[in-house]
Amino acid sequence: MPELPEVETVRTQLLPVLKGRTITSVEVFHSKTIDHNAEFANILTGKTMSTIERVGKLLIFSFLHERDLYMLAHLKMTGQFFYSQQQTVTAGGGHSIHTQDITDLPNKHTRVTFELDDRHYLHFNDMRLFGYIKLVDEKQMNTARKHFGPEPIHKDFPVEDFVQKIRKRKTTVKAALLDQTLIAGLGNIYVDEALFKAKIRPTRRCYRLSKREVATIAHQAGEVMRQSIHVGGTTFQHFLNTTGGTGNYTDQLKVFGKQGTLCQICATPIQKTKVAGRGTHYCPHCQT
DNA sequence: AATTATGTTGCGGT
DNA sequence: AACCGCAACATAAT
Numbered sequence: 001m002p003e004l005p006e007v008e009t010v011r012t013q014l015l016p017v018l019k020g021r022t023i024t025s026v027e028v029f030h031s032k033t034i035d036h037n038a039e040f041a042n043i044l045t046g047k048t049m050s051t052i053e054r055v056g057k058l059l060i061f062s063f064l065h066e067r068d069l070y071m072l073a074h075l076k077m078t079g080q081f082f083y084s085q086q087q088t089v090t091a092g093g094g095h096s097i098h099t100q101d102i103t104d105l106p107n108k109h110t111r112v113t114f115e116l117d118d119r120h121y122l123h124f125n126d127m128r129l130f131g132y133i134k135l136v137d138e139k140q141m142n143t144a145r146k147h148f149g150p151e152p153i154h155k156d157f158p159v160e161d162f163v164q165k166i167r168k169r170k171t172t173v174k175a176a177l178l179d180q181t182l183i184a185g186l187g188n189i190y191v192d193e194a195l196f197k198a199k200i201r202p203t204r205r206c207y208r209l210s211k212r213e214v215a216t217i218a219h220q221a222g223e224v225m226r227q228s229i230h231v232g233g234t235t236f237q238h239f240l241n242t243t244g245g246t247g248n249y250t251d252q253l254k255v256f257g258k259q260g261t262l263c264q265i266c267a268t269p270i271q272k273t274k275v276a277g278r279g280t281h282y283c284p285h286c287q288t
Numbered sequence: 289a290a291t292t293a294t295g296t297t298g299c300g301g302t
Numbered sequence: 303a304a305c306c307g308c309a310a311c312a313t314a315a316t
Contacts, residue, residue: 001295032311057296077295078312109312128311130296171305180297188295237294277307278295 002075004057004151004185005228006239006247010081011054013242014122017083018049020064022117033111033126035134043069043135044114056148056184060141070141072134078109079124079131083242086119100125100244127238148184152222153229163214169206173217175276176206186221189234189256192281194221196255201287202275227252255281 002010026041034040048064061071073079084102105123106113112133114122124133136144150157162183169176176182177191186194195202197220200213209217228234233247236257240246254264259272259281268285 003296074297076297076310127313128295130311169304175305178296279293 001077001187001189001236002057002079002233002239003187003190003225004054004153005190005225005249006233007054007057007059007075008229009233009241009247010075011052011059014081014083015052017120018052018116018122020048020050021120022046022048023114024117025115027106027113027115028111029106029113030111030126030129032129033124033132035132037135040135044071055145056151056180057187058144058148060144068137070136070138072132072136072141072144073124074132075126076128076130076132078127078238080126080238080240081242082123082125082240082244084121084123086121099246100240102244148180149182151184152218153185153225154222157218157222159215159218162218163211166206166214167209167211171206172202172275173200173204173206173209174202174278174280177217177221178276178278183218183221185225188278188280189236189253190221190224190228192256193224193254196281196283196287197224199287202280202282203273255283257281 023044023046026044028034028041047066049061050064051062053060057074059073061073063069082100082102082105084105087103105121109125109127110123111126112124116122165182166176173195174191177186192202194217198213198217200217228249231248232241233239234249234253235246236250255270258270261270262268263270263283263286266283266285268283270281271284272279272281274280
């Protein structure tokens with residue numbers, strides 16, 4: 001499940017290898033992925049990549065000398081970008097369970113392949129077809145940006161404003177933290193991890209949280225995502241980075257997927273329940 | 289072999 | 303405006 005740290009990992013891997021590269025051809029294997037845009041390949045062919053930005057879990061690609069064309073990419077649940085070299089000789093297969101053999105691309109889950117002018121390819125794989133890559137103009141790009149609230153990894157995250165907004169909500173704190181317009185970048189994994197570090201139960205009602213508790217949640221959300229970015233994100237089920245490797249934050253998860261194991265702080269078994277319609281993990285002793 | 293859980297986002301309805 | 307439930311999908315597990 002790519003959340004902010006995983007998408008940022010992809011962005012920082014792609015930027016140096018794609019910047020300045022010209023797209024020489026585009027192959028679309030599944031039309032839904034590109035929003036059924038018949039001109040997708042035509043428009044991109046010959047375009048030179050420049051910046052890659054990330055807002056929440058959304059990637060925004062821009063192109064040299066193109067002020068009114070942007071490519072938005074969302075991985076949703078199972079989207080993956082893979083960067084591979086053109087094959088000149090047949091390579092032997094890898095045997096790892098989790099990592100993808102990058103020489104075996106495109107494969108049955110590849111939805112779009114971009115051919116680059118330096119004998120490399122960029123592949124977009126997406127098993128469940130929720131992800132998308134779409135071309136938009138500047139106005140649409142700015143509209144997409146406005147959808148996202150502030151990011152807790154940012155130094156000037158507006159804590160006071162966040163406290164005010166959160167405390168107006170009637171839902172559980174878990175539901176609020178998943179709302180990308182309120183705070184951007186958290187998904188199911190990092191919400192559970194942040195709430196564990198903040199010692200707050202996911203079922204707590206927003207309006208019953210103290211100002212200090214809300215500020216702590218924002219702080220811990222930033223901490224957990226910054227630390228995850230530092231080690232290349234979390235691979236829980238599907239996430240792989242652009243070279244097919246896994247994220248190393250998986251080893252540092254305290255509650256997500258840890259139901260039945262003992263809390264590292266108090267040795268109480270970690271519980272799993274459903275909150276806000278989502279699988280939710282917490283320590284019943286540490287989190288109150 | 290049919291059913292269920294998985295998780296992000298956007299939409300319709302309250 | 304806030305909130306809820308569900309749809310969009312494919313696959314593994316039951």
